[in-house]
Amino acid sequence: MSDDVKISVRNLYKIFGGNPQEALEKVHAGMGKVELQAETGHVLGLNDINIDMPAGKTTVIMGLSGSGKSTLIRHLNRLIEPTAGEVYVNGENILDYNERRLRRLRQKEMSMVFQKFALLPHRTVLENAGMSWTIEGKSKRAYAEEATKWLDRVGLEGQADQYPAQLSGGMQQRVGIARALTSNSDIMLMDEAFSALDPLIRTDMQDLLIELQDELAKTVVFITHDLDEALKLADHLVILKDGYVVQQGEPQNILLHPKDPYIEAFVGDINRARVLRVRSVMQKTSERPDNVGGEVDHDDTLENVIALSEGDTTKNYIVMRNGQQIGVLHMRDLVRALVPRKPGEAAAAG
Amino acid sequence: MANYDFLFDNLGLRGWCGEDEGGGLSSMSDLMGQAGEETEDTLWDTPFPSLDALHDSCNTIPQSRDLTRGLERGFLDIKDSLKVVVDPLTQPLSWALENALWIMQAAPWWMMIPLLMLVTWGVGRSGKLVALVAACFSFLAFIDFYDHTMQTLAIIFVCAFICVLLGVPIGIAMARNDRVQKSLIPILDMLQTLPPFVYLIPLIFLFSVTEPKLYGIAIILYAIVPVVRLTDLGIRLVDKDVIEAADAFGMTSRQKLFGVQIPLALPNIMAGVNQTIMMSLAMVVIASLVSAPGLGVLVLRGIRSLELGVGLLSGLGIVLLAIILDRVTKAALARINAEQKS
Ligand SMILES: Nc1ncnc2c1ncn2[C@@H]1O[C@H](COP(=O)(O)OP(=O)(O)OP(=O)(O)O)[C@@H](O)[C@H]1O
Numbered sequence: 001m002s003d004d005v006k007i008s009v010r011n012l013y014k015i016f017g018g019n020p021q022e023a024l025e026k027v028h029a030g031m032g033k034v035e036l037q038a039e040t041g042h043v044l045g046l047n048d049i050n051i052d053m054p055a056g057k058t059t060v061i062m063g064l065s066g067s068g069k070s071t072l073i074r075h076l077n078r079l080i081e082p083t084a085g086e087v088y089v090n091g092e093n094i095l096d097y098n099e100r101r102l103r104r105l106r107q108k109e110m111s112m113v114f115q116k117f118a119l120l121p122h123r124t125v126l127e128n129a130g131m132s133w134t135i136e137g138k139s140k141r142a143y144a145e146e147a148t149k150w151l152d153r154v155g156l157e158g159q160a161d162q163y164p165a166q167l168s169g170g171m172q173q174r175v176g177i178a179r180a181l182t183s184n185s186d187i188m189l190m191d192e193a194f195s196a197l198d199p200l201i202r203t204d205m206q207d208l209l210i211e212l213q214d215e216l217a218k219t220v221v222f223i224t225h226d227l228d229e230a231l232k233l234a235d236h237l238v239i240l241k242d243g244y245v246v247q248q249g250e251p252q253n254i255l256l257h258p259k260d261p262y263i264e265a266f267v268g269d270i271n272r273a274r275v276l277r278v279r280s281v282m283q284k285t286s287e288r289p290d291n292v293g294g295e296v297d298h299d300d301t302l303e304n305v306i307a308l309s310e311g312d313t314t315k316n317y318i319v320m321r322n323g324q325q326i327g328v329l330h331m332r333d334l335v336r337a338l339v340p341r342k343p344g345e346a347a348a349a350g
Numbered sequence: 351m352a353n354y355d356f357l358f359d360n361l362g363l364r365g366w367c368g369e370d371e372g373g374g375l376s377s378m379s380d381l382m383g384q385a386g387e388e389t390e391d392t393l394w395d396t397p398f399p400s401l402d403a404l405h406d407s408c409n410t411i412p413q414s415r416d417l418t419r420g421l422e423r424g425f426l427d428i429k430d431s432l433k434v435v436v437d438p439l440t441q442p443l444s445w446a447l448e449n450a451l452w453i454m455q456a457a458p459w460w461m462m463i464p465l466l467m468l469v470t471w472g473v474g475r476s477g478k479l480v481a482l483v484a485a486c487f488s489f490l491a492f493i494d495f496y497d498h499t500m501q502t503l504a505i506i507f508v509c510a511f512i513c514v515l516l517g518v519p520i521g522i523a524m525a526r527n528d529r530v531q532k533s534l535i536p537i538l539d540m541l542q543t544l545p546p547f548v549y550l551i552p553l554i555f556l557f558s559v560t561e562p563k564l565y566g567i568a569i570i571l572y573a574i575v576p577v578v579r580l581t582d583l584g585i586r587l588v589d590k591d592v593i594e595a596a597d598a599f600g601m602t603s604r605q606k607l608f609g610v611q612i613p614l615a616l617p618n619i620m621a622g623v624n625q626t627i628m629m630s631l632a633m634v635v636i637a638s639l640v641s642a643p644g645l646g647v648l649v650l651r652g653i654r655s656l657e658l659g660v661g662l663l664s665g666l667g668i669v670l671l672a673i674i675l676d677r678v679t680k681a682a683l684a685r686i687n688a689e690q691k692s
């Protein structure tokens with residue numbers, strides 16, 4: 001596992017205010033965000049963050065407004081300097097980087113997509129897409145081909161000579177994504193990249209991102225406050241609250257085993273049938289059950305199985321992966337998994 | 351006899367004040383007092399304890415005219431050393447003004463007017479504006495104000511150009527550094543609120559009235575403020591998100607300045623240039639008091655020798671010039687705005 005970790009955050013703290021070091025000692029002594037603010041006027045932005053972000057996968061950071069998501073993602077390219085802790089990218093601590101090396105990291109190894117698009121209004125779509133090349137001092141002729149390729153790929157054929165203000169929000173964000181892709185960096189940071197778009201376009205963009213990911217397998221760090229979006233995109237889900245990590249792991253796992261009432265409240269409202277997969281609910285076995293209703297794929301959603309069973313809860317299904325049986329799904333388990341545990345149960349159980 | 355005798359008597363300062371010389375008139379009020387009859391002092395007539403009033407009671411206290419004379423002497427004393435520094439620094443200004451004046455007048459009208467129309471076209475890309483410029487200059491030439499108009503224009507061009515040359519970098523420095531901004535704002539406030547007549551005074555002493563840089567400096571000091579302020583404002587108003595994106599993609603601060611901040615601040619900077627040009631025009635009229643040539647001289651003649659017709663016509667000429675300059679710079683501004691919006 002550890003050899004395909006791309007970004008690794010270790011014991012990261014960020015405190016906003018006049019004297020962060022002194023405040024840090026108080027936090028080490030156990031003071032919480034609210035107390036710290038009341039007593040010293042310092043804002044605890046991040047509190048002892050430890051995350052390993054897998055290479056080639058999408059890590060989604062989720063949390064309510066003010067939980068520190070933007071602060072965290074800005075530490076990954078040092079737009080914000082931490083109060084304490086380390087950030088490793090490709091095994092190197094970027095806090096040791098000098099200015100020049102840091103700029104190279106930002107130019108070549110990481111790109112970023114912003115909530116409000118943040119395109120250069122006085123440059124054309126093509127020039128915006130080629131921004132990272134321009135920064136390296138390359139001419140328009142040098143990047144035109146690459147930039148056009150990515151603009152076409154995100155669905156902006158023939159718009160290269162427009163100015164950003166002439167495009168709709170959704171199209172502007174496509175330019176934002178093309179700009180990130182044209183830099184050919186392995187890592188893409190996306191801070192609420194789709195939050196400013198209306199729901200239909202948002203779904204389109206999510207599908208576009210999933211498609212691109214299947215093709216390119218970049219290391220994506222995606223921020224959102226929307227659980228549906230998080231579950232749709234995430235390979236690794238991190239839930240933040242008041243600057244600390246409440247729970248992280250595989251999304252299905254978090255959904256089925258929420259660690260804390262905060263997360264239970266979070267996951268309580270979603271359509272579980274559409275999100276949960278057969279593999280998370282099945283029993284691992286190679287025996288054939290009785291009353292077999294049919295075969296299902298391990299990656300099917302429970303919704304598909306319910307449709308298949310036509311509501312008959314007595315049946316059992318054989319779970320297949322690559323043509324081989326890997327388990328059995330009892331409809332009874334499926335139905336049970338659809339009902340979230342009541343808030344507080346986890347705390348009582350744990 | 352004097353009003354404040356009691357003060358010095360009671361404080362025991364009589365000795366320090368020295369003997370009353372008695373003779374001689376020492377101040378204006380003495381003179382006035384002599385003219386009228388000696389009257390009984392009432393509370394109603396008690397003067398403010400000013401320098402002159404206190405001097406009446408105590409000779410050691412200086413009179414107010416000593417103060418002004420002291421200031422004058424002080425200024426004259428440092429004048430020479432000040433000149434050593436300021437003179438060479440400002441010499442290029444004199445030179446630029448002299449040459450601009452010479453060129454604009456030496457070029458024949460049938461070259462100058464089409465040239466100005468061409469410039470207007472280049473800046474504004476509007477046929478109507480070019481026609482307006484042609485009409486105004488033709489009218490001014492028709493009523494024999496051509497030379498004066500060209501002189502005024504030459505001075506405005508040179509001074510506004512120098513204002514932009516100095517003002518934009520100052521504005522940038524202010525936008526990038528809060529301390530610079532804090533220390534410059536009071537100076538800008540002062541330059542903007544001081545009536546121009548006031549800073550003409552020390553300038554007259556510093557330079558001879560025959561040197562063009564005298565009015566050049568006066569105009570620049572007066573007109574540079576808006577371009578500085580609006581450059582500062584424009585750069586500070588640049589969208590924070592765009593700046594963050596520039597950082598996130600690894601721009602150097604130089605690339606950020608020239609590739610993002612200045613282009614995005616350009617509408618504001620151009621608005622500043624427009625105001626700077628308008629203020630140069632206002633000041634070049636006043637500067638005719640200190641030998642600036644141009645339409646202002648005609649206004650002055652109107653006032654001095656009560657030639658109503660000349661005064662009115664030259665006033666009209668200034669209005670026309672103001673309209674042209676304003677329209678042309680606004681057209682440039684509109685073009686920049688349109689480029690960024692569309
Ligand atoms: N520059 C700053 N100075 C002081 N406090 C800050 C600063 N930046 C962020 N904070 C505080 O840090 C906390 C986390 O902010 P952050 O912007 O990271 O939240 P977020 O999770 O991105 O929220 P949102 O969903 O609203 O974007 C907030 O309490 C915020 O007030």
Ligand SMILES: [Mg+2]
Pocket residue numbers: 069070071192
């Ligand atoms: Mg945020």
